[in-house]
Every structure is written in C-alpha cells, then in structure tokens.
Amino acid sequence: MKVTVVGAGAVGATCADNIARAELAQELVLLDIKEGLAEGKAQDMMQTAALLGFDTRIVGSTNDYSKTAGSDVVVITSGLPRKPGMTREELIGTNAGIVRGVAENILKHSPNAIIIVISNPMDTMTYLALTATGLPKNRIIGMGGTLDSARFKYQLSQHLGCSPADLNAVVVGGHGDTTMIPLIRQATWNSAPVTKFLSEEQQKQIVADTMVGGATLTKLIGTSAWYAPGAAGAALVESIVRDQKKLFTCCVSLNGEYGQKDICLGVPVIIGKSGWEKIVDFGLNADEQALFNKSADAVRSMNDVLKTL
Numbered sequence: 001m002k003v004t005v006v007g008a009g010a011v012g013a014t015c016a017d018n019i020a021r022a023e024l025a026q027e028l029v030l031l032d033i034k035e036g037l038a039e040g041k042a043q044d045m046m047q048t049a050a051l052l053g054f055d056t057r058i059v060g061s062t063n064d065y066s067k068t069a070g071s072d073v074v075v076i077t078s079g080l081p082r083k084p085g086m087t088r089e090e091l092i093g094t095n096a097g098i099v100r101g102v103a104e105n106i107l108k109h110s111p112n113a114i115i116i117v118i119s120n121p122m123d124t125m126t127y128l129a130l131t132a133t134g135l136p137k138n139r140i141i142g143m144g145g146t147l148d149s150a151r152f153k154y155q156l157s158q159h160l161g162c163s164p165a166d167l168n169a170v171v172v173g174g175h176g177d178t179t180m181i182p183l184i185r186q187a188t189w190n191s192a193p194v195t196k197f198l199s200e201e202q203q204k205q206i207v208a209d210t211m212v213g214g215a216t217l218t219k220l221i222g223t224s225a226w227y228a229p230g231a232a233g234a235a236l237v238e239s240i241v242r243d244q245k246k247l248f249t250c251c252v253s254l255n256g257e258y259g260q261k262d263i264c265l266g267v268p269v270i271i272g273k274s275g276w277e278k279i280v281d282f283g284l285n286a287d288e289q290a291l292f293n294k295s296a297d298a299v300r301s302m303n304d305v306l307k308t309l
C-alpha cells in the first residue's frame with residue numbers, strides 16, 4: 001500500500017507518524033509546499049524506525065507530486081489552522097484555493113486514490129474535493145465526526161468515570177462549533193444508555209463541551225489541535241487499507257440519506273477498501289432530525305460561498 005499525506009504541519013505529521021508506527025503502508029509520502037519541511041519531518045520520523053521497529057518507508061517531498069504517484073490513499077491536511085477566537089468557517093477564503101489545487105494535483109498522479117479531507121472548514125472542503133475531482137463519491141471522505149465522536153466519548157468518560165473504550169457514542173452533522181450534533185440519546189456505556197447515569201444538567205454540559213471541543217483546545221494551545229485529529233485520520237486510513245469495515249462518522253456525499261442531498265455532511269458510515277461503503281441509518285427522532293436539517297442549512301450556505309471565491 002502507498003499512502004500520501006499532504007501538509008506536513010501539526011496534523012499531517014502526526015497522522016503520518018501514526019500511519020508509520022502502525023505500518024499501514026509500505027511507502028508513505030509526506031508532501032508540503034514549504035521548502036524542506038516534509039523532507040525534514042520524513043527523515044526525523046524515519047530515524048524513529050530503528051527505535052520503534054516499523055518497516056514503513058517514509059519519503060518527504062517539497063511539492064513534487066510525482067513522488068505521490070500511484071497512492072492508494074491520500075490524506076489532505078494542507079491549509080491554515082484557526083487562531084483563538086476564530087471559527088473554522090473563517091478559513092474558507094485561503095483554504096479553498098489550497099485544497100482545490102492539492103486535489104487537482106492528486107487526481108493527476110493518483111487517479112485511483114481514496115481521498116480523506118481534513119482541512120477546514122472540513123464539510124465544505126470535502127464538497128469542494130468531490131466537485132473539483134469528479135471522483136466517485138465513495139472515494140471522498142471528510143474527517144470530522146470521527147474526531148468529534150472521540151471527544152464526545154472523552155467528555156462522557158469524565159462524567160461517568162469510565163474508560164472511553166467502553167463507550168459507543170457518535171456525533172453527526174457538520175464539523176462546526178454550532179453545527180455538530182452529539183447523539184446523547186443513542187450513546188451507550190457498553191449496552192446501557194448513558195442517559196440512565198447522567199442528570200439532565202450533566203447531559204447538557206457534555207453536549208455543549210463536545211461541540212466546542214476544538215475551540216477549547218485552540219484557546220489553550222494558541223492554534224488548533226493535532227494529536228486526536230492525526231490519530232483520527234490514521235484510524236480511517238487503517239480501516240481502508242485493512243478493509244476493517246469499521247463504523248465511523250464521516251462527512252460524505254448524501255443523496256437523500258438523512259433527508260439531505262447535494263451536500264457532504266457527517267453521518268455514520270462503514271469504511272473499507274472501497275472508501276465509504278455504506279451509510280448507516282441511526283434513526284434520528286424529530287428533534288435530532290431538525291438539528292441535522294439546521295446543520296445542513298449552515299453547511300450549504302458555506303458551500304455557496306465557494307461560488308464567490
């Protein structure tokens with residue numbers, strides 16, 4: 001397997017590190033536009049191979065897409081991160097141009113690749129990658145809900161005093177401070193509904209803290225997060241290259257599913273060797289569906305901004 005990660009910044013390098021350590025690829029290409037950055041980080045990571053004992057060969061490239069040729073999976077992390085006080089949506093002006101150019105270059109050199117989009121605003125960047133490449137919809141996957149669901153489990157685990165690994169909990173909808181929908185009614189601790197163990201007030205707090213999870217970290221760190229985002233990107237790569245058929249919330253093109261079409265939005269999907277293989281219907285109730293529709297309206301208005309750029 002050959003995997004490329006575009007963007008050797010905080011998220012891209014962390015994602016690549018996770019991919020290498022888990023030996024998800026024989027060859028891993030790290031590409032960045034900044035002279036020397038990807039080569040340097042690739043060498044640094046390769047020098048951990050003797051210590052950690054992995055076999056993945058990591059190659060760095062300053063914007064030379066010929067090195068990425070024939071990739072099976074490409075992860076796009078290139079673009080500006082937000083600063084404290086900003087929304088992800090404010091990044092659209094710069095990041096749309098970056099993601100469009102990267103997607104076109106990837107298509108030229110790896111026409112059969114499955115593309116995972118991480119750059120923000122992720123739902124709109126995923127829609128852009130889909131429309132700019134014209135690739136089959138199952139090969140374009142936006143990573144946001146996978147991370148948001150991990151953060152939801154973290155928040156739940158703090159209140160329940162339990163292991164996040166014992167929780168099943170998903171966040172659907174957009175990857176925005178106000179557009180994501182943590183489905184607390186459907187979350188379970190092993191098979192018991194978490195709502196049995198939490199007061200109404202705790203439930204509201206968990207949902208609110210999950211929704212601003214990225215903003216909270218951005219305020220603390222001064223730029224946005226990378227450990228969990230990088231690990232979430234690598235988890236999707238693993239499910240593809242090992243054909244694990246794991247269920248993750250990902251941003252995918254909807255054609256009537258969850259009551260929406262002509263939009264990419266976060267829903268539970270099976271991830272395997274063909275990309276996202278199936279959308280799973282979690283049966284939203286009327287309140288959850290209303291939130292999902294509101295989220296779709298907000299993402300659609302960001303997608304409309306693309307036409308003005």
Ligand SMILES: NC(=O)c1ccc[n+]([C@@H]2O[C@H](COP(=O)([O-])OP(=O)(O)OC[C@H]3O[C@@H](n4cnc5c(N)ncnc54)[C@H](O)[C@@H]3O)[C@@H](O)[C@H]2O)c1
Pocket residue numbers: 006007008009010011012031032033034037077078079080081082091095098101102117118119120121122143144147175223224225226229
């Ligand atoms: N979807 C998510 O869940 C999620 C999570 C975390 C971060 N993000 C987003 O991921 C992006 C990257 O975040 P980061 O913290 O790694 O930022 P960063 O600044 O550390 O890294 C971004 C890298 O992209 C590179 N780059 C810029 N233009 C490029 C181009 N045309 N081609 C190749 N490389 C290019 C830069 O040189 C830089 O090294 C941001 O947009 C951020 O908002 C999304």
Ligand SMILES: O=C(O)C[C@H](O)C(=O)O
Pocket residue numbers: 081082088120147175213214215218224225229
């Ligand atoms: O918060 C951000 O801007 C980065 C990312 O989308 C995240 O959720 O960590």
